[in-house]
Amino acid sequence: MLKKIGNWKITPLETGNFWLDGGAMMGSVPKVLWEKTNVPDDKNRIKLALRCLLLDNGESRVLIESGIGNKFDSKFSKMFSISQSKEPLCDALSNSGYSHKDITHILLTHLHFDHAGGIVKIDSDGQAKPVFPNAKHYISRENWDAGINPNPRDRASYLKENYVPVHDKGLFEFVLDNSEILPGISTYVVNGHTKGQQLIKIDSDDETLVFCSDLIPLESHLRLPWIMGYDLNADLTLKEKTEFLNLASSNNWWLFFYHDPETIAVKIKEDGKYYKVIEKVSIHE
Numbered sequence: 001m002l003k004k005i006g007n008w009k010i011t012p013l014e015t016g017n018f019w020l021d022g023g024a025m026m027g028s029v030p031k032v033l034w035e036k037t038n039v040p041d042d043k044n045r046i047k048l049a050l051r052c053l054l055l056d057n058g059e060s061r062v063l064i065e066s067g068i069g070n071k072f073d074s075k076f077s078k079m080f081s082i083s084q085s086k087e088p089l090c091d092a093l094s095n096s097g098y099s100h101k102d103i104t105h106i107l108l109t110h111l112h113f114d115h116a117g118g119i120v121k122i123d124s125d126g127q128a129k130p131v132f133p134n135a136k137h138y139i140s141r142e143n144w145d146a147g148i149n150p151n152p153r154d155r156a157s158y159l160k161e162n163y164v165p166v167h168d169k170g171l172f173e174f175v176l177d178n179s180e181i182l183p184g185i186s187t188y189v190v191n192g193h194t195k196g197q198q199l200i201k202i203d204s205d206d207e208t209l210v211f212c213s214d215l216i217p218l219e220s221h222l223r224l225p226w227i228m229g230y231d232l233n234a235d236l237t238l239k240e241k242t243e244f245l246n247l248a249s250s251n252n253w254w255l256f257f258y259h260d261p262e263t264i265a266v267k268i269k270e271d272g273k274y275y276k277v278i279e280k281v282s283i284h285e
């Protein structure tokens with residue numbers, strides 16, 4: 001894995017795994033195809049990672065995404081077969097030599113529970129509190145609005161207890177679409193999965209890495225028609241994914257996966273119908 005992009009030292013943080021219905025993850029792709037790349041369990045679910053990314057330039061410590069958190073009951077945990085430590089994000093940070101108090105910026109791609117669940121905890125007094133009181137939290141205005149007034153189709157993924165307590169403390173900043181947040185760190189907004197999802201792009205003279213979030217959740221989704229059934233607008237995802245992958249291929253970007261349980265990042269090249277992987281970083285390295 002590349003360790004730096006420009007001045008930013010980069011550290012992937014594995015916060016745990018969970019399982020989602022394979023059919024819902026692959027949309028119109030038949031099971032005979034997807035079960036070869038993503039092996040289902042006895043409930044037809046496939047494994048997903050919750051891989052956050054930490055950036056440190058010596059001045060700011062920026063965390064992209066926050067995992068699924070730990071505010072759920074055993075029914076929820078069983079439904080998604082969640083496996084993680086008790087304090088998944090803080091444990092992952094301390095394993096890499098950081099404390100939650102060190103974090104200055106939290107960049108959220110969108111507010112679905114498996115991305116934003118880790119920014120609020122229930123304290124010993126039973127109150128919901130921000131996990132990162134020293135950090136500004138960044139979200140697009142459009143996704144904030146989606147989180148407050150969700151579309152009925154993805155309402156179940158927007159759990160207000162994950163983000164309203166942070167907003168109540170005044171810790172949210174709303175980001176204009178496709179704008180720079182910090183030197184070399186900007187957003188790339190797509191709307192097919194949900195409204196106002198901001199991918200995070202880290203640029204330098206030598207390398208660019210994009211945190212692909214739910215535009216390309218798994219390596220399998222590099223195939224253009226493999227689009228999640230969860231997406232609000234699959235046609236728009238196809239258009240956005242095609243544009244994005246063409247840019248990634250011609251500019252030699254690293255694509256960083258939040259949900260792929262095996263593959264951390266890839267570089268791709270256009271290859272006739274789809275794209276071929278020309279460089280890969282996996283969890284086994």
Ligand SMILES: [Zn+2]
Nearest residue numbers: 110112193214
């Ligand atoms: Zn999502």
